[in-house]
Amino acid sequence: MYSCEEHIDEALDDWVYGVETFPELELVDNSENLWITCGYCENKAIYMVGNECSDTKYRN
Ligand SMILES: [Zn+2]
Numbered sequence: 304m305y306s307c308e309e310h311i312d313e314a315l316d317d318w319v320y321g322v323e324t325f326p327e328l329e330l331v332d333n334s335e336n337l338w339i340t341c342g343y344c345e346n347k348a349i350y351m352v353g354n355e356c357s358d359t360k361y362r363n
Pocket of ligand 1: 306307308309310341342343344345346
């Protein structure tokens with residue numbers, strides 16, 4: 304799950320509601336010129352919310 308600055312609280316709330324564990328929160332690595340959009344709007348994602356399992360899934 305990716306989120307921009309504006310929607311990070313919403314993303315964390317959704318994660319905790321769905322998984323009931325507190326997620327890891329990482330900054331999106333923009334060094335590869337990736338344009339990853341927020342899951343809630345069209346802005347560029349700044350944060351990646353998830354655990355190691357979902358992180359593996361998103362990287363594939
Ligand atoms: Zn957003």
